[in-house]
Amino acid sequence: MSKHFMQFCIFVSIFCYSYSGMAQGVISGFYNQKGKATLVLGAGFEDSKNYFIGSEKSDLSRNLYSISIFGIYGINDRLNVQASLPYLSSGEQNGLQDAQIIIKYRAIQLQRKAGKLEVSFATGFSSNVSDYRIGGLNDLGQQAKILETRALLHYQKKSGWFANVQSGFSFKFEEVPNSFPFTFKFGKASTKSYFDFWYDFQYAFGGIDYRGTPRPQNFREFGVTYHKIGGTYHFPLSKKSGIYIAPSYVIAGRNVFQGFAYHAGFTYQL
Numbered sequence: 001m002s003k004h005f006m007q008f009c010i011f012v013s014i015f016c017y018s019y020s021g022m023a024q025g026v027i028s029g030f031y032n033q034k035g036k037a038t039l040v041l042g043a044g045f046e047d048s049k050n051y052f053i054g055s056e057k058s059d060l061s062r063n064l065y066s067i068s069i070f071g072i073y074g075i076n077d078r079l080n081v082q083a084s085l086p087y088l089s090s091g092e093q094n095g096l097q098d099a100q101i102i103i104k105y106r107a108i109q110l111q112r113k114a115g116k117l118e119v120s121f122a123t124g125f126s127s128n129v130s131d132y133r134i135g136g137l138n139d140l141g142q143q144a145k146i147l148e149t150r151a152l153l154h155y156q157k158k159s160g161w162f163a164n165v166q167s168g169f170s171f172k173f174e175e176v177p178n179s180f181p182f183t184f185k186f187g188k189a190s191t192k193s194y195f196d197f198w199y200d201f202q203y204a205f206g207g208i209d210y211r212g213t214p215r216p217q218n219f220r221e222f223g224v225t226y227h228k229i230g231g232t233y234h235f236p237l238s239k240k241s242g243i244y245i246a247p248s249y250v251i252a253g254r255n256v257f258q259g260f261a262y263h264a265g266f267t268y269q270l
Contacts, residue, residue: 242266
């Protein structure tokens, strides 16, 4: 696999933010080379027509707008560090949401004639960076402090086709329920373009439901579960830059909005 091909693949390590979490998984199956940094600037819009009160669908709706910045740096070819920060706006609520930093390590790489199989591990931490309000459906988040752990299995053929699966545990401090994440993704990365399709799942352990008991409710205690599907298409503008689009849809869940989300942005390698 060529040097420029590897650099291109890093551009698609993109985060799409929402109230309930991040789509596409916390980590990517691709790595920046040593000393290489990638910057992603994105914007998004979520058009939610329904809200699951517990697991029951209601007609409560919301529009959410986002701007995000994401960066990843290659400490070496097997160890990368990444960081992200979104700005969200919903109704009268707006402000910086939760910053995140993740370190990922490629522990195993098995090279074969047809392709390669890799195993990666990651850990990181996220926390709110502003004191946004909590107590309504336009909340920007739950002010959660989260310790993330992930393991990722990535297989890629020489033709560029790939598939990966990742899972782990999200340990959430204080009142926010812990959760179990799972993401499956497949697609193709080439020197001309990149595309993928993904399924993202989060299961919350316990917690309370919206409009449940006891009252008044503490929105930080909500248990948020969801099933999401989506995709990404990225194409380069030059050897160092490109643009992407990333639509997604929440299928079902618990205490989560249902609807389409649309994200787009610009990628650049420093």
